[in-house]
Structures are given as structure tokens and as C-alpha cells.
Amino acid sequence: MNYRSNLERILDENKFAVTAEIGPPKGSDPSKIKEKGNMVRGCADAFNITDNQTAVVRMSSMAGCCIILNMNLEPIMQITCRDRNRIALQSDVLGAAAIGVKNILCITGDHQSFGNHPDSKGVYDVDSIQLIQIIKNMRDEGIFQSGDEILSGRPNVYIGAAANPFTEPCELTIKRLEKKIRAGANFIQTQAVFNVDKFNVWMDEVRSQGLEKKIHILAGVTPLKSLKMTERMKYHVPGVDLPDDIFEKMKCATDPKLEGHNIALDIIKQIKKIRGVSGVHITALFWEDIIPSLIKESDLLPRP
Amino acid sequence: MIITKQKGFDDLLIRIGKEPVFIIGCSECATLCHTGGEKEILIMKNALENKGINVTGWVILEPACNFQNDKRLLRNYDKEITTAKKILVLACGNGVQTVSEILNVFDVIPGTDTLFLGEIKHANEFEKRCIMCGDCIQYDFGDFCPISRCPKNMLNGPCGGVKDGKCEVDPDMDCVWHIIYKCLKENDKLHIIQDIAKPKKWSKSAETKRRI
Numbered sequence: 313m314n315y316r317s318n319l320e321r322i323l324d325e326n327k328f329a330v331t332a333e334i335g336p337p338k339g340s341d342p343s344k345i346k347e348k349g350n351m352v353r354g355c356a357d358a359f360n361i362t363d364n365q366t367a368v369v370r371m372s373s374m375a376g377c378c379i380i381l382n383m384n385l386e387p388i389m390q391i392t393c394r395d396r397n398r399i400a401l402q403s404d405v406l407g408a409a410a411i412g413v414k415n416i417l418c419i420t421g422d423h424q425s426f427g428n429h430p431d432s433k434g435v436y437d438v439d440s441i442q443l444i445q446i447i448k449n450m451r452d453e454g455i456f457q458s459g460d461e462i463l464s465g466r467p468n469v470y471i472g473a474a475a476n477p478f479t480e481p482c483e484l485t486i487k488r489l490e491k492k493i494r495a496g497a498n499f500i501q502t503q504a505v506f507n508v509d510k511f512n513v514w515m516d517e518v519r520s521q522g523l524e525k526k527i528h529i530l531a532g533v534t535p536l537k538s539l540k541m542t543e544r545m546k547y548h549v550p551g552v553d554l555p556d557d558i559f560e561k562m563k564c565a566t567d568p569k570l571e572g573h574n575i576a577l578d579i580i581k582q583i584k585k586i587r588g589v590s591g592v593h594i595t596a597l598f599w600e601d602i603i604p605s606l607i608k609e610s611d612l613l614p615r616p
Numbered sequence: 617m618i619i620t621k622q623k624g625f626d627d628l629l630i631r632i633g634k635e636p637v638f639i640i641g642c643s644e645c646a647t648l649c650h651t652g653g654e655k656e657i658l659i660m661k662n663a664l665e666n667k668g669i670n671v672t673g674w675v676i677l678e679p680a681c682n683f684q685n686d687k688r689l690l691r692n693y694d695k696e697i698t699t700a701k702k703i704l705v706l707a708c709g710n711g712v713q714t715v716s717e718i719l720n721v722f723d724v725i726p727g728t729d730t731l732f733l734g735e736i737k738h739a740n741e742f743e744k745r746c747i748m749c750g751d752c753i754q755y756d757f758g759d760f761c762p763i764s765r766c767p768k769n770m771l772n773g774p775c776g777g778v779k780d781g782k783c784e785v786d787p788d789m790d791c792v793w794h795i796i797y798k799c800l801k802e803n804d805k806l807h808i809i810q811d812i813a814k815p816k817k818w819s820k821s822a823e824t825k826r827r828i
Contacts, residue, residue: 394768398815420768420775423785434768438815441772445812457815476776484797488773491812503776550777550784 316470317414318386319358322591323499323528327616328584329591331388331501331530332356332603334380336371342379345371348600349383355607356594357615358415360501363390367427374408381412388472389413392421397437398446398457405447409467417472417501418443422550440473441488441495447471448496473497475529477514478507478553486517493526500527501593504534504545507553508582515586524588531583534595535602536562536572573602580610617735618645618708619742620652620728625663628704631725635701636670638693639727640715642707644679650740651728652676652706660706660727672696680711687718732764751820758800758808763816765792771813 315321322329332352337344352359361376377387389408391401408416420440424432438446438457446457448471454462473492479485489500505511511531518524536542542562546554558575565571583589592612596602607613639657646652654676661671673696677686690697697703702723705712709730716724733746747764753771754761763769767785774793777784781794800806822828 420770423767423777425767425785436769437818439768439770439772441812442815446815474776479774479776479778480780481797483801484773484793487806487809491772495812550779 316468317358319388319415320470320498322357322616325616326590328612329528329530330356330607330612330615331358331360331591331593332600333360333362333593333595333597334376334600335362335365335597336373336376338368338370340371345376345379346383349380349385351600352603353383353385354615355604355613357591358386358388360388360390360417360593360595363392363419363421364395364427365390365422367394367422367424367429367432369428374404374411374413377408377413378411386415387413388415388417390417390419391443392419393436393438393440393443394421394424394434397435401438401443402446402450402456405450405467405469406462406465409465409469413469415470415472416447417474418447418497419474426550441491444471444473444492444495444497452496470499471497472499472501474502475500476503476551477505477511478503479551482514482517485514486521486523489518489523489527490521493523497527499590500529502529502532503551504532504595505579505583506534506545506558507555508579510553511583512586515588519588524590528590529588530591530593531586531589532593532595533576533579533583534597535576535599535606536568537597537599537602538568538572539563539565541597542568542572569602573606576602576606577609580606580612584610617648617733617742618710619731619734619744620646620649620708621731622651622656622706622728623726628725628727629667632664632669632702632704634669636672636699637664637702637704638672638697638700639674640680640703640705640707640711641674641676642678642680642711643676644681646680646707646711646728647676648736649742652680652711656706660704672700677707677711677715680705680707681714683714683718686714690715690718749816749818749821751817753813753816756808756813758796758803758805760792760796760799762792762796765795769816771816773809 334348361373363373373389377389380387418440424434449455451466454466475489539562545552641652641657657674675693704725704727705715706727712726732744734742734744737743774791778791783789783791
């Protein structure tokens, strides 16, 4: 079987996948991203390179992917609809495929009002579901969104999408997941799971509709580094459901980093048992050096 | 209706300086928004006079966006307008330009910020309903507009930032997708949003056209 990417191979072989996020630096120094890449090498099957996450300007996702590729690591290029219209999006998809990017994750993007340029104009020409469909048609049909033909080289990429299991009503969230599958997404990375009970309810619904057989679901895990970060996640980051018991644990902890590490370990342990979950996606915000021990202690090493 | 908001008085003072002013309001939207009706004009006149600025006169156009009508009405105020060095327009962005075209002067100051096309929910409470995209698609969304009512223009359901039915951008704002979902569900019409909505045809917008 010819797999588009290492991530596709692992997921299709039904092995429990691990992906991890590498945030590009707030500057042009490539050594920052190289340091992070070296830190997490061998710990995950592919690495998400974020696209100006939380609407804060950082090194571009494609440049980050290029650096990671040169280190012989596999990137997942994140691409948001916030900053580009359909012309720029498709152009970047072609460019990414040309430099060797094999996985692309389509997201609508955090609203610009949350970032460091709140006066900027958001684009939102297409939404994430439309972007998935556009990339699928570029890849499988060889056509652009306009219907115009691709002349030299279809972007042969493995398409990912995001999902938030914690938004209500569940019926609408599932409907959106189902639309993402129909649009052409191959894998899903979820919002960080803190509320495992609620995640289980969502997965029950996913399984009842057989959606886990149509798409690979990777559950998001974010280790909490400090009480400050926990507060931010609980009260200020849109879409995060951080239950009170975890908040209390972090509040009472004498060593918050250790507590955060243990909470993440416990969440991964629980996620591994959930039927229909194909892997974990670790987003260790400004704490990439925790990833090796977290993966090792979760018995997820060596990577297949 | 075109919803406007008066600019801050201090900002207006910077633009006006110390010179005499003629004030123009509008009988329609700006009157209903309480930004440029008779009452607001008189308050503005009083406030400017308290700052030692001479207000040479005022008029309410009927409405400010009617070019020929404005031309006739403004002729009656020729003296007051000529005496004034600045023209303060308490109408929408359209009204400001109609006035400046007629008067052919550069000292027309917009006194309001034009926000959106919306409805009067309650007195002094306005809600955005339309961005005049040139291609009305509400029928496909249970007669709600996700373009004007979603900060991310989501056409295929809510984004992941929605919390308790509220928008991530403003927790006081209902997520339009929750309104759409609730309404369609109650009417057993969820199938309407079953298909993937195609990218919007922005070519139908009036961006490249100036006249119809």
C-alpha cells in the first residue's frame, strides 16, 4: 500500500498514533523550531506546525514545515481560513505539497480579536469544511475551487480537521463532524480533553453513528504547566472545558508542573481505553520538553 | 435600517477646531437611531456653543441620501452654510458623501460611525442583520443570515469556540448557528443544513460596481 504520509500509514495499520504540536517562534530565528524538533524527535508520528495560533503573528506554518522537513521529521501543516482567501489557500496547498508536506490540517482559526493584531481584518472567505472539500477536489479530481484544472501536479496530501467534543448541542457537533467526513477529511484532532466523561459521551455518539470507522480520531491532550495556565484555559480560551476537580488539583498542588504531568498521564491512560479513538494529539503549549517523558510513561514508545 | 453611532464629542472637537459650524441631520435612519434627529442636533448645538463654537444653523435632510432633494433643501441655508467653516453631518456614511458632493467643500465632518444594516430590537438597541453581500442565501439557513451574524462567516455550522450558545467573540451575542439549529429542529427541518454549503459567490457583491 502506498501511503501519503507516515501518519496515514500508522492510522491505517490501526496502530495508536501520536501527534504533537510545535508552535513556530515569534521571530525569524529557525533555531527555536529546530530545538523543539530535536526535543520531540522520535516521540510522535507527525508534528503539527501551527498557523498563527490564537491569532498571534508567528513564523509561517509553511516555513516551519520546511525546517521540520529538513530535519527528516514529518510535519502536519495547519492552515486557517482567517488570514487567506481561496486563492491564497489553494496556492499555499500547492506550495506545501511541492516542498514535501504530506499532511494538512484545515481549521477556521481563532478570531483575530483574540490575537496581537485585533485591528486586522479577518478574511473567512471559506470555512474549514469548504477548505477540506477544496483540498480533496484538488487532490482527487485535479480541480481548483473554481472548477479550473490543475495543470502540473495534484497535491497528494492527507487531510485533517479539528473537532470540539465539548460544544453543545452534541447533535450539532456530530453533524459538523459528519460534514467534515463527507467533505473529505481523513483524520480528526480534537480540542484538548480535560473532561473525559464528556468526551466519552461524545465518543458514544460518534460510535452510535459508526463515524469512527470513517475517520481516525486523535484526542487532544494538553498538559497543564502552572495554575496561571490552568486559569487561562478554564476561563479565557474559547472551546475548552476544564472541570473544577482538575482546577482544584492544580490549585492545591505544591509542584504544579508535576501535578500537570500526572493529570495528563491519567487523561492519556483513560483515552487509550476508549473504543474508536485512534491516537492522541499532544499540545504542550510552551512546554514541549514534557512530551518525551509523557509519551514514554504512557507506554507509547517506541513509535512504530 | 442603517445603524449609526455618534462619534465621541472630544474627537469631533479636534476635527472642528474653533471655527463656525453648520449641522446637518437626517430624518430617517439617524433620527430613528437617535444619532442625527432634531433632539440630537440641538444637544450637539448646545454642547458646541458651550465650547465657544459658533453654530451658524442646522437642518434635517429628508433623508440625507436623497441627492436631488438635499440639493433643493440646502439652497435655503446658503447664507448659514457659507458663514460656517465646517459642516458637521449627523447621518450615515452615505449622507456625509451626498452632502459633500452637493456643497463641493472639503470641510464636511462625519459626526457618526456607520455600523451596519440592522433592526431596532428595542429602543436604542440595534441588531446587525445584513452586510449587503449581493447574494442573499438566508433561505438555505432557515431564514437567518450566517454571513452578517457570524464573525467568521461560518456556512457549515458553528465554530469550536461557541460556549453555552454564545459567540466566542462576544459572550453577550447569541451564536447564529444555535439560533438556526434551534429553529430548524423545532420545525423538524434540520435536513436544510444537511448538505455542505458551497463557498460563497462574492462576485455577486457590489464591490466592483458603483451604480445600478
